[in-house]
Every structure is written in C-alpha cells, then in structure tokens.
Amino acid sequence: MTQSELMRIEADQICVDYNGTVALYDASLHLPSGCICGLVGMNGSGKSTLFKALTGFIRPSRGHIRINGCSVARAQRDQAVAYVPQSEGIDCDFPVSVWDVVMMGRYGAMNVLRIPRQSDRVAVRDALERVELLDLRDRPIAALSGGQRKRTFLARAIAQRASVLLLDEPFNGVDVRTEKLMAELFFQLRKEGRTILISTHDLSHVRDFCDLTVLINKTVLAYGETSKVFTPENLSLAFGGLPPDLLTGNSSSEDA
Amino acid sequence: MVKALLISATVGGVCGLLSCYMTLKGWALMGDAVSHSVLPGVILAYALGLPFSVGAFVFGVGSVATIGFVKQKSRIKEDTVIGLVFTGFFALGLVLVSKTRSNIDLTHILFGNVLGISIADIQQTVLISALVTAVLLLFRRDLLLFCFDPTHARSIGINTGVLHYLLLSVLSLAAVAGLQTVGIILVVAMLVTPGATAYLLTDRFDRMSWLAIGSSILSSLIGVYTSYWTDSSTAGCIVLVQTGLFVIAFLFAPKHGILRHRFASSMPISSLPNR
Numbered sequence: 001m002t003q004s005e006l007m008r009i010e011a012d013q014i015c016v017d018y019n020g021t022v023a024l025y026d027a028s029l030h031l032p033s034g035c036i037c038g039l040v041g042m043n044g045s046g047k048s049t050l051f052k053a054l055t056g057f058i059r060p061s062r063g064h065i066r067i068n069g070c071s072v073a074r075a076q077r078d079q080a081v082a083y084v085p086q087s088e089g090i091d092c093d094f095p096v097s098v099w100d101v102v103m104m105g106r107y108g109a110m111n112v113l114r115i116p117r118q119s120d121r122v123a124v125r126d127a128l129e130r131v132e133l134l135d136l137r138d139r140p141i142a143a144l145s146g147g148q149r150k151r152t153f154l155a156r157a158i159a160q161r162a163s164v165l166l167l168d169e170p171f172n173g174v175d176v177r178t179e180k181l182m183a184e185l186f187f188q189l190r191k192e193g194r195t196i197l198i199s200t201h202d203l204s205h206v207r208d209f210c211d212l213t214v215l216i217n218k219t220v221l222a223y224g225e226t227s228k229v230f231t232p233e234n235l236s237l238a239f240g241g242l243p244p245d246l247l248t249g250n251s252s253s254e255d256a
Numbered sequence: 257m258v259k260a261l262l263i264s265a266t267v268g269g270v271c272g273l274l275s276c277y278m279t280l281k282g283w284a285l286m287g288d289a290v291s292h293s294v295l296p297g298v299i300l301a302y303a304l305g306l307p308f309s310v311g312a313f314v315f316g317v318g319s320v321a322t323i324g325f326v327k328q329k330s331r332i333k334e335d336t337v338i339g340l341v342f343t344g345f346f347a348l349g350l351v352l353v354s355k356t357r358s359n360i361d362l363t364h365i366l367f368g369n370v371l372g373i374s375i376a377d378i379q380q381t382v383l384i385s386a387l388v389t390a391v392l393l394l395f396r397r398d399l400l401l402f403c404f405d406p407t408h409a410r411s412i413g414i415n416t417g418v419l420h421y422l423l424l425s426v427l428s429l430a431a432v433a434g435l436q437t438v439g440i441i442l443v444v445a446m447l448v449t450p451g452a453t454a455y456l457l458t459d460r461f462d463r464m465s466w467l468a469i470g471s472s473i474l475s476s477l478i479g480v481y482t483s484y485w486t487d488s489s490t491a492g493c494i495v496l497v498q499t500g501l502f503v504i505a506f507l508f509a510p511k512h513g514i515l516r517h518r519f520a521s522s523m524p525i526s527s528l529p530n531r
Contacts, residue, residue, distance in 0.1 A: 055411035076413035083411045108412030114397040140459030
C-alpha cells in the first residue's frame, strides 16, 4: 500500500460564493488514492459546487485545492480529473455518436487540432470494451437507453485515464444490470489506484460500496469510513432532521 | 447577377456551417441580437469613412459584451436583457441614419442589396467569410465539445471562456457578411434555419454540417435567381427558400419528421425519449 501515501484530493477550508450567496464554506476533504467515496447531501447542499471547484469550473474565494499534490490548473493539464455528468445535464439529442463522445475524453491529450492518433483510438476502444458498448460505438447518443448513455460517459472518463473520477448521480434511473456493471467497474478502477467520488442522495448505494463517505451541507459535516460516518446524528445533520429513510431513492435533480 | 450568385453562395455556405453551432448551442436569439446591434456600427463606419465591417464588428461584439454585463450585474433574465439591448442598439442606429448626412440607403442595410453589391464590399465579404470558415474548421472539435459539454471541456483544461468569445466573434463577423446579402433583419434566418433543417435530417454532426452548408448554398442560389427573374426582394426569396427546405424536412425527414410518426405505427423503442 505504498500508494496510500499519495493524497488524490486535498481540499482545505474552501469557500465558494456566487454573487454573495454562500454555496460552500470551510469545506475540507482529504481523499487517498484507490478509494470509492460517496458524497452525500441534500439538493443545494453544495455537492455540485464542490465538483465545479474540483474541475476548475469555479475558483474558491478562499482555501485551496490540490489534486495529486498539484494545483487544479495543473491537474487539468495532466488530464487528472474526469467529470461524468448527470443525464439531465446533457442534451441527449446532440448529434454525436458513442465513439465521438468517448473520443472527447482524449482531446486533452491531443494537439490543438484534436486529430486522433492510433494510441487515442486504442484508448477509446479499450474504454468501450470495459463498459460493454463496443458494439454500439457508431450509434448516435440520441438512440441509447439511459443506462447505455451513462456507460458512454463513464467510458469517456476511462479513456481520459484520469486518476480522479467525479460522478454526478450515477445511479439515477439506471437498470439493475447497468448498476452491477458500473459497480464492478468502480472496484476495478479502485484497484488501479483511481479515486472515485460519487455524488448521490441515495444512501443505500453508499452503504453498499463506498469505502468512505463525505456528508455535506454547505460545509463538510463529517467524513471518514462509511460505517463510522453513517450515524443517525450525522445523517440528521446532513438532512436537516429528516429521517434518512425518507430520502433514499429520492431522485429529483439538484441545482446550485 | 453572377456576382450576386457567387457572393450569396459564399455567405450562405459560411452562415450554414455556423448555423449548426448556433442551433446546437441554442443561440438563435443571440444571433438576432448581434445582427440587429451592428446597425449603428455600419452607419458610424460609413460616416467616418471606415470599412463598414469594422464598425459592424465593434458593435456586434459590443452588444454581446453589454448583454453579458447587464445579465451578470442585475437580476434580469437573459432573454429580457437580449431583447432590451439589441433593440436599444438598433434604435440608436435608426436615429444615427436620420441625423447623419450621407448617401446611405437604409433599406439596403436593412434588407440587403446583393444584386447591386460593390467590388469593395465583395472583397470585404470574401475576406470575412474566409476568416470565419478558417476559425470554424480549426476549432471544429473544441467548439463542438464546448456546445455539448462545457464542464468536461473545462475539466480537461480547455479554456471555455476563450471559446465562448471566439464563437461570439465569429457570429458577429458572419452577421456582417450576411448583412450584405439578406440585410440586418433577415440575417438571423441564415444563422439558424440551415442548421435547424439539417438537425432534423441526421444524428451526425459531420453530416449535419454538410447538409446545412448544402441547403444554405442551394437556398442562396435559388433565391437570387428567382428574385432576379421575378424582380422581387432578394433577401425575401433566399429566406423563403430556406424556410421551404425546413418545412420539407419538418414534414418528411426520415427519422425526425412529423409525417413519419403519423404513418409509422411501430416506432423503435430506441427513439423514444428515455433516460
């Protein structure tokens, strides 16, 4: 376990505000390499904001983030962070094929004109094989099922060969088969030393396969091993006093 | 007339290619705003003796910057801001026309005058068209990714802010080029309709680009030819042909046309909206 020395994600006391509205304050988080971590919170608790800060979409007004020990800008250049969007976040009628989408994961490694080399094609092919979509590679994404579309975006992250994967509500509206396949992939990716951060409000998935859990509500309330974080007190803090069993399976989308 | 045919076809092709991005990004209203906002720029450029495209470009980009600024600094929603800003610019242009003593023919700016286009204007238009095409081709994949998934683009280190303004600049330039053929009022049709038509016909971006360019050039050629022989408005004819092609696609497109849904009782599961 020499790799566990290396911290994949280090966020120290980050604050984010949008025009004076505080979205996240004093959030600190340290995640080692090779782990699956659930990011649990209500809608508007700052999950998306944290993701945006980690991908460099927004800059925290205070605090700093290091990924693989480097700045976020450096991590972007190194293709270290992959973001897998929610299905609701993308235009499903966009005229691109499965292959095109996965190839987008390789853009950062290409030159300015984004002309794929043989190595890029190999990476895309491998990624498609791992999510079992190679047969559908020429299909437009408009003609995919929800689960297949999810796997397409997961393949893009795999093709990118990122060491940190951020997944936004990956289990929303997927069938049992896809869920199984994705869980298996997550375990493989963990074995390869990648760190997977899964944002969700479905607690049952977190219990099933997240090593670590981060509870978030405008700040990081608690984080650590899932079994230790999942106490009734912590959960009621995260969900504002509501009994947690009411919240499982809640699938409305999140803004902010 | 040959001059008019060639220049309309050139502008048509360029606007057709750009219209794919406009359609996919949902920037139709932005195209309308930019094209109307260039009016005061054109008038001022004429008054100062500058090439009209310089003035138009400055005001086109200026309108976009104003829209962005007002939207960020106030609680007003974007479509309201767009409507407010471009009409303001357009009104300024109208007042400027009536106040500057020049031989500008307002109707030529508003409705185009491709049959009477001057050599200098042709040169400018060709130059602009070449520039726009070059940018769109060079940054083809980046712009497509930017339209599709800006978060991913950002996370792999692509500067989406630059792409945003690049696309807006190209839009301003294309509006200036389109102004020559169909005029300010109808230029938005050149920037939207071919893309929308092509979008109904295919699920592939490459094919969509070719179809948009093709339909746009075809519309320009048929439009100019018809207007010449029937002595009717050139801009009107070009845009009418474009709209006609859209209606045909809307009705008869093999996969996304409405008649297909009516007659095909067994729709494949895969084309149902699903998650």
